[in-house]
Amino acid sequence: MKIGNNVSMNSSIDSAKANAEKATDDAFKDMLERAKKSKDKSELKKVAEDFESIFINMMFKSMRGSSENKDGFIEKSNARSMFESMYDEELSKVISKSGGFGISDMIYKSLNKNIENTNKDDEDKVKSIDIKG
Template sequence: MINPINSDYNVQIKTAVDKAKNVKDESFEDMLQKAAKENDKEEIREACRSLETVFLNIMFNSMRSTIQKSDLFGNSFARGIYEDMLYEQYAEEASRGKGLGIGEMLYEQLSKNLKVDEEV
């Protein structure tokens, strides 16, 4: 049973979840190298979109930390996990659309570099 009072245990669970997620997901550099070897432009676009998702998630979490906390709904470990998941989903949805345009700009630059490498 999870003890919500023991904050060390909560930190250990969050660390374990983060490590599992990092192992599951490829790094941006790995995704780019794989796409460049296969000359797969959609894979490059997906890698750029993933990087924009990470950026948006960091931005949303930073914005969320500036909001004054309220005891109206309580403050629990479960609520923190739910909010983390919610904002991660917001970031994914935003990057699927036009997002901030960072992913698309990065894709354009990388695809230009890929064309230059092909010509050489």
């Protein structure tokens, strides 16, 4: 009976984690679209930092997964897994906001350049319509 409850609890936790990751992905996509439409550089910078934070968090998950120690000092439990996950998420946010690996700066520059080029293309289209009209 105990085994069945643990399996059920693990699948519920896995399902909750998957839903949270999907929600994070959707929220990130929405933030990126809003930043592109508003052309707000501070919002664009935040999107770049959030992306770097997600990347660092994925790296932490991968690192923890590869170094699982079954005979560790603290027994591996659902509570410990949840704590480690929350800790990694917050740590990745702090790292990203404090300069991180420089990924957010590269993303920001690239997105900003894209927006500036889009603005220039739009201006060129308006000028060509005015000239033809």
